[in-house]
Amino acid sequence: MKQLLRWLSLLILALLLVVVVKTIRFSSRQIQVDPLVLAPLGEEPVRRLAQAVQIPTVSAQLPEDSAGFLRFDKWLDNQFPRIDSLLNKKKFGSFTRLYTWPGRNSNLKPIMLIAHLDVVDVADPEAWTHAPFSGTVSEGFVWGRGTLDDKVSVLGILEAVEGLLAAGYIPERTLYLGFGHDEEVGGSGARAIAQYLGEQNIELEYLLDEGYYVIEEALPGLEPPLALIGVSEKGYVTLELEVQLEEGGHSSMPPQRTAIGILSAALHKLEQQPFPAKIEGPLQEMLRHAGPEMTPAFKAVFANLWLSGRLIKKQLSAAPASNALLRTTTAPTIVQAGLQENVLPTRARATINFRIIPGETAESVLERVRALVGDEYLQVRLKSGGIYSDPTPVASTEGFGYQVLSRTIKEVFPEVVVAPNVTIGATDARHYTEVSDNQYRFLPLQLEQSDLSRIHGSNERVAVDQYKRAIRWYEQLIRNSCR
Numbered sequence: 001m002k003q004l005l006r007w008l009s010l011l012i013l014a015l016l017l018v019v020v021v022k023t024i025r026f027s028s029r030q031i032q033v034d035p036l037v038l039a040p041l042g043e044e045p046v047r048r049l050a051q052a053v054q055i056p057t058v059s060a061q062l063p064e065d066s067a068g069f070l071r072f073d074k075w076l077d078n079q080f081p082r083i084d085s086l087l088n089k090k091k092f093g094s095f096t097r098l099y100t101w102p103g104r105n106s107n108l109k110p111i112m113l114i115a116h117l118d119v120v121d122v123a124d125p126e127a128w129t130h131a132p133f134s135g136t137v138s139e140g141f142v143w144g145r146g147t148l149d150d151k152v153s154v155l156g157i158l159e160a161v162e163g164l165l166a167a168g169y170i171p172e173r174t175l176y177l178g179f180g181h182d183e184e185v186g187g188s189g190a191r192a193i194a195q196y197l198g199e200q201n202i203e204l205e206y207l208l209d210e211g212y213y214v215i216e217e218a219l220p221g222l223e224p225p226l227a228l229i230g231v232s233e234k235g236y237v238t239l240e241l242e243v244q245l246e247e248g249g250h251s252s253m254p255p256q257r258t259a260i261g262i263l264s265a266a267l268h269k270l271e272q273q274p275f276p277a278k279i280e281g282p283l284q285e286m287l288r289h290a291g292p293e294m295t296p297a298f299k300a301v302f303a304n305l306w307l308s309g310r311l312i313k314k315q316l317s318a319a320p321a322s323n324a325l326l327r328t329t330t331a332p333t334i335v336q337a338g339l340q341e342n343v344l345p346t347r348a349r350a351t352i353n354f355r356i357i358p359g360e361t362a363e364s365v366l367e368r369v370r371a372l373v374g375d376e377y378l379q380v381r382l383k384s385g386g387i388y389s390d391p392t393p394v395a396s397t398e399g400f401g402y403q404v405l406s407r408t409i410k411e412v413f414p415e416v417v418v419a420p421n422v423t424i425g426a427t428d429a430r431h432y433t434e435v436s437d438n439q440y441r442f443l444p445l446q447l448e449q450s451d452l453s454r455i456h457g458s459n460e461r462v463a464v465d466q467y468k469r470a471i472r473w474y475e476q477l478i479r480n481s482c483r
Helices: 002-025 044-053 067-079 081-086 151-166 188-199 259-272 281-293 296-303 305-317 320-326 362-373 400-412 428-432 449-454 464-481
Strands: 088-092 096-101 111-116 141-143 175-180 206-215 226-233 235-244 329-337 347-356 378-382 417-423 439-447 461-463
Touching (some): 044 067, 044 141, 044 151, 044 464, 088 188, 096 188, 111 428, 141 464, 151 439, 175 188, 188 428, 206 417, 226 281, 226 400, 235 259, 259 347, 259 378, 281 296, 281 320, 347 362, 400 464, 428 439, 439 464, 461 464
Parallel strands (some): 111 175, 111 206, 206 439, 226 417
Antiparallel strands (some): 088 096, 096 175, 206 226, 235 378, 329 347
């Protein structure tokens, strides 16, 4: 017994030693740069953003209602005269536009900044403090649909470029600006631009789209705000599960197995057996970049994933936002069955949306679901007419694009921690994989956790000072990338 206790003590000491050594070696990956002194901006950019919000460009209403897009198209040309006259502009369809700002050095690969002109519709206008398309400037905020997603990017980029043109700036490398008109409903505009660039044999150094923000109180144990750069994007696929029986019958004499019962059992099985949680790829890189900046106890936890991995998976799985980073998610969104209360339906159908982590594919999702819920009466198939895409390739965190983004973030947001991660939503960036190996997703606004629910929700707004800082950030990014 004494010998056993001695061996156990030595084992515990060895484990503690490994934990301590790994924690000590878990060093910072943050770059050190001098903070930038930001030149003040007047109120004209704020006025223009407010006006942009006042023009409804709801993509779900196309093509029946294009009046808002027509107004916005003309308004953009009038508001940014230098861009309109000095940059090359190409239109795709009626509203998607691509600007080209030629650089001095044609040997340098171009970069591209993209954003989208459309917004989502408003479900409940009465829930808003200020009308969703009022563009009200009040309490230090611009209020309205598009102030976070994504007219804030469109206007921020255009303000930055217009200002640089006014200052006589000429970039060393060519800069493309791409603004699709229908990102919220699939992104045909972005696909058209990407196809055109491919036909011109253009290969981008990097591309930047909307994505994560600078988030306060983003992770337990991390005191500084966290700036997340999306280096990949989850894939997207929607499946249909359908049960078809030969007979239904009267509800007074139900059989042992019904169409609704079979479908319900399949849905229950999918909920009870989710896709496996994985700490790898972009999520693992995020923990490696953010972990060394945490308080000592949390730093030790994330420095020793070999020991704490199972616990971290359990904790992250508990919240929807962090769970989405861990695994391919399963979301039943539509269930259809039955027409009358006393008649057993012969048919029942469910629509399920999956967001796919890097390393898995739409095909592997389909195979797993079929294997899991297999039943002689149940058919699993891709949604008819639906769109699907595999996760995008993971962009480099060592190359030029990530490094220049990280540097610019630290210059303009000196107090933050910068880390890569996978973007859980769909963006237009996914359409550019053929012309860019390095696609990044980041929007330079600092938000509180409570602000995230405003995206696609009620009371969308952006702080005036944050919007002005975003404009200066885009200016500095262009200078850092094109020198």
